[in-house]
Amino acid sequence: MTPMKEDYLKIIFELGGVQKKISNKQIALGLGVAAGSVTEMIAKLVAEKLVIHEPYAGISLTKQGLRFATQLVRKHRLWESFLVQKLNYGLQDVHPEAELLEHETSQRLANALDTFLEHPKYCPHGGVIPDSDGKYNDISHLSLADVKDDEKVTVERFIDNHELLVYLSGTGLHINDKIKGLHHDPFEGPIQVIRMIDQAKIDISYKAAHNIFVHY
Amino acid sequence: MTPMKEDYLKIIFELGGVQKKISNKQIALGLGVAAGSVTEMIAKLVAEKLVIHEPYAGISLTKQGLRFATQLVRKHRLWESFLVQKLNYGLQDVHPEAELLEHETSQRLANALDTFLEHPKYCPHGGVIPDSDGKYNDISHLSLADVKDDEKVTVERFIDNHELLVYLSGTGLHINDKIKGLHHDPFEGPIQVIRMIDQAKIDISYKAAHNIFVHY
DNA sequence: ATTAAGAGTTCGGACTGCCTAAAATTTATT
DNA sequence: AATAAATTTTAGGCAGTCCGAACTCTTAAT
Structure with a gap:
């Protein structure tokens, strides 16, 4: 390999x-x-x-290929979790580091890291971390762009993309925020949402909204 | 590179x-x-x-080559420190993992790790960790094999070699132990030392003694 | 001083993974 | 259905790093 x-x-x-x-x-x-x-x-x-x-x-x-792939995802997301939780990296900076480290991570190291981080379920942008057997519960694929006005949802996951994460850190929207759809501007304009906890109004670009996943 | x-x-x-x-x-x-x-x-x-x-x-x-080399040593030893201190690895198991990780470690990551570990001066087997400018204080090269009977010294550093470290973990000799030379067997036989703190007598093989460095 | 042994260098070949360009195949359009 | 467009495969090359074998240089021993 x-x-x-x-x-x-x-x-x-x-x-x-x-x-x-x-x-x-x-x-x-x-x-x-x-x-x-x-x-x-x-x-x-x-x-x-x-x-x-x-x-x-x-x-x-194949089944075998899947095993390799999920282990890789596991390693990647464990490293991302480590970088954010322990080394104070920003969300948008962890991907490239994790991309390198994942390839040099033994099974033992992954498990030790998992224990050290106290078995996190999600990586910093909301992706599920597969367990050491490669099992993981799949997640919603409801994008924020599909949320109707006045529906209340919880932010679950961001696509792991640098530009998106930089953009989102500007908007102040975070994983696990409970929000309500407010208004869709026409012609692929921004989507306005309101954060329930502090009633903050947040504008999310049309494109970004397609890369944010939520659940009810 | x-x-x-x-x-x-x-x-x-x-x-x-x-x-x-x-x-x-x-x-x-x-x-x-x-x-x-x-x-x-x-x-x-x-x-x-x-x-x-x-x-x-x-x-x-060259000066330039030295810069690269010391940074590599820094990364290697920071990872070793992390593995022992945070992930509960044994001394003898850290080398191969660190060997891989060091090549995928950015300057930023090395510095973040250094901060997280609270700027350790030495790696788990006693090697000096160069700082981010590549500076490091060189260490004694007095090997245990050269210690005369009845001299008191402190164990400073082990060569980072798997077999040696496994052997040493069996003997119970640790970094920073204060010991006294007791007896050199002839014909490359073992060297007996006594640990000051608990008066434990420890036999160290001739070959291992050449890979253990001490200072007064 | 000569020679033999050891160490270092050069050379040709292998393997991996990338590329571009050309050929084959599938899909889409008219 | 015929042709154009897009996609995929095939084929030939290139760069990096390895190896082994042959050749060259240095050193040590006679």
């Missing part, structure tokens, strides 16, 4: 490669490599029985 | 490449690579002005 192979498995997982077949292009875009490189690497992962590849149709994870 | 280049710089440093010229063979042995690979990599490091190479004579670090 190499860091790049791990990255391929992880992105296939993140693109939904557990059920769906993922396209070559999605992977190439996600990793920033050429399409030819993807085909080549996928062939290696097929040989290791980590993915299934139907030429021209798509790629998906 | 790649992990392997970093490993080359670090081992040159550890073999004493700040003053002395280090031989190709020492590096090859230390890293477990072929002699030819060393010559080749050294040529690259020369091109980057990180080492000086006099063909057939030896290799030493």
Whole structure:
């Protein structure tokens, strides 16, 4: 296993490669490599029985590939939790560090970190941390953009994207805030919400709202 | 900079490449690579002005190469400290984990870790942790093997070697123990010492004694 | 001083993972 | 259904780092 192979498995997982077949292009875009490189690497992962590849149709994870991928997600999110909780990193700064550390993290280290952090369930931007067996409860996929006016919801998760997190740290919206939809501006304009606890009105851009997940 | 280049710089440093010229063979042995690979990599490091190479004579670090090397040692030892202090690793288990993590550790992360650990001066086996400017006070090179009978010394540092540390954890000898030399068996036999605090008699093998450093 | 051993260097070859360009296949449009 | 567009695969190359073998240089021993 190499860091790049791990990255391929992880992105296939993140693109939904557990059920769906993922396209070559999605992977190439996600990793920033050429399409030819993807085909080549996928062939290696097929040989290791980590993915299934139907030429021209798509790629998906085997059970074994899924195991690797969830462990990687676990390591990534444990490191993010560590960086925020213990080293006082800002939400928006943890991703690149975790991206590197996850590849050099043994099972033992992951478990020790998990214990040290007292078995966190969620990473700092709300993603579920799989347990050491790779189990995890999937989460809502209700985006803030789909919340109707006057509905009350709780902020659950942000997509782990630097620009988004920087933007959100400006708005003051946080994970676990209870909010109420107030108003959708037309033409992909901002969405206004009100935070229940302090009645603060917060504007969220249309695009950001699609990357914020909530639950009732 | 790649992990392997970093490993080359670090081992040159550890073999004493700040003053002395280090031989190709020492590096090859230390890293477990072929002699030819060393010559080749050294040529690259020369091109980057990180080492000086006099063909057939030896290799030493430039000022720049030394900076890289000390930062690497700093990261390595900070991780070792973290693993022992926070994650309850045993002394003998930290080296391989730190070996991997050090290469994926940004300056910022090293500093955050240093703060979190409250600026430790020494790593778990007694090595000095260089500060963020790469400064560090060099340590004694008086090995336990050279201590005369009846001299009282303090255990300062163990060489960071798995087998040695496993062996030592069996003997019960620890960093900062104050001990007195008792008896040198002839023919490279064990060295007996007595721990002042509890008068425990401890036998240390001849070879191990050469890898334990003490000060008065 | 010569020679043999040891150490260092050079060279050709391998492997990984990337790229670009060309060819093949699928999908979409007319 | 035919063609155009998009996607995927194939093929040939490049860079990094490794190896082993052959050659060169230094050192130690005769």
